[in-house]
Amino acid sequence: MKNLSPQTHCVHTGTQFDEQTQGVNSPIYTSSAYGYLNGVRLYPRYYNLPNQKAVVEKLCALEYAEGGLLFASGMAAITTAILALVKKGEHIVFQNNLYGGTHYFVTSDLEKYGIEFTLVEGMNPEDYAKAIQANTKLIYVETPSNPLLKVIDLQAIAEISKANNLVSMIDNTFASPINQNPIKLGIDVVMHSATKYLGGHSDMCAGAIVSSAKIMEKVYHTAINFGGNMDSQACYLLERSMKTLALRVERQNQNAQKLVDFLGTQNEISQIYYPSSDPIAHKQMSGFGGMLSFELKTIDSQEFMKRLKLIFPALSLGGVESTICSPYNTSHLKISQAERDRLGIKNSLLRFSVGIEDANDLINDLRQAL
Numbered sequence: 001m002k003n004l005s006p007q008t009h010c011v012h013t014g015t016q017f018d019e020q021t022q023g024v025n026s027p028i029y030t031s032s033a034y035g036y037l038n039g040v041r042l043y044p045r046y047y048n049l050p051n052q053k054a055v056v057e058k059l060c061a062l063e064y065a066e067g068g069l070l071f072a073s074g075m076a077a078i079t080t081a082i083l084a085l086v087k088k089g090e091h092i093v094f095q096n097n098l099y100g101g102t103h104y105f106v107t108s109d110l111e112k113y114g115i116e117f118t119l120v121e122g123m124n125p126e127d128y129a130k131a132i133q134a135n136t137k138l139i140y141v142e143t144p145s146n147p148l149l150k151v152i153d154l155q156a157i158a159e160i161s162k163a164n165n166l167v168s169m170i171d172n173t174f175a176s177p178i179n180q181n182p183i184k185l186g187i188d189v190v191m192h193s194a195t196k197y198l199g200g201h202s203d204m205c206a207g208a209i210v211s212s213a214k215i216m217e218k219v220y221h222t223a224i225n226f227g228g229n230m231d232s233q234a235c236y237l238l239e240r241s242m243k244t245l246a247l248r249v250e251r252q253n254q255n256a257q258k259l260v261d262f263l264g265t266q267n268e269i270s271q272i273y274y275p276s277s278d279p280i281a282h283k284q285m286s287g288f289g290g291m292l293s294f295e296l297k298t299i300d301s302q303e304f305m306k307r308l309k310l311i312f313p314a315l316s317l318g319g320v321e322s323t324i325c326s327p328y329n330t331s332h333l334k335i336s337q338a339e340r341d342r343l344g345i346k347n348s349l350l351r352f353s354v355g356i357e358d359a360n361d362l363i364n365d366l367r368q369a370l
Contacts, residue, residue, distance in 0.1 A: 074193025
């Protein structure tokens with residue numbers, strides 16, 4: 001059927017139907033060795049097993065993409081795509097306010113491959129246009145950004161990229177395909193850390209890249225060489241989780257806004273970061289996500305987290321349970337203190353991944369800790 005809603009795509013699209021058992025779920029194809037005399041060459045590292053295809057079809061439908069690949073982590077997806085699309089002697093324009101793991105890869109490894117880069121401060125698309133050089137091949141952004149939830153105009157970035165014959169790429173993890181669809185805005189490549197909202201239960205590690213068939217062909221050949229594929233059982237777990245993606249994200253959107261409203265009334269909170277107040281976010285997002293950050297005035301951030309009873313201090317994000325962390329010693333630990341200060345990532349900053357619990361229970365937990 002055509003013109004299905006995202007909620008319906010989450011449940012049905014991609015399911016691998018088994019004629020023999022008539023089951024409603026995709027079977028798990030556990031083999032690593034398959035016969036080939038029939039002309040079909042199935043192999044996990046070739047990204048062509050049915051459980052891999054099931055998730056890719058679902059994600060492509062949600063992101064309006066022609067093709068995609070699944071990886072064993074978000075960083076495997078990012079690094080494989082970048083190194084597939086850019087070669088020695090070429091140049092990339094990056095947003096400076098990136099997830100710490102991505103930032104560390106850029107600053108520590110790209111020079112080893114002979115790839116040049118520029119890190120652009122701020123979120124003004126004109127600054128990205130000014131950073132383009134004769135050898136630039138790719139513009140890479142992340143919006144909303146980790147951990148300050150900054151928003152960049154994706155349509156403007158897409159137009160700049162196309163005008164200069166460049167590939168545009170986004171980390172869409174924080175928004176999820178329920179809240180934001182960059183390909184519809186003109187972006188070429190969309191990346192997700194599927195560990196987060198796509199998985200949604202804090203029990204798996206995965207990554208994904210979706211794009212046009214032409215671009216995915218380039219990424220595919222590099223991916224085979226790097227071997228960062230997901231196994232079938234992990235793919236099945238991800239497919240099952242994505243069936244409830246729309247429901248989870250809608251609840252997390254609602255909860256996050258209620259918590260932002262509450263934190264805005266508290267004297268101990270000096271700053272709140274959430275994209276619902278950004279006009280660009282209203283232009284390109286249908287919901288503002290379950291991620292927010294805030295700064296404490298006088299309470300030590302570590303002491304504050306120890307006081308929490310329900311919200312759990314933990315690494316990662318996007319699960320059904322609410323978690324909280326200090327970016328300066330978790331996601332951005334590998335970035336120097338000076339660089340964190342320059343990016344505005346203070347020691348008093350806390351990144352809050354809002355779950356699907358009752359919002360009033362979360363508010364009460366924050367209130368008692370404050």
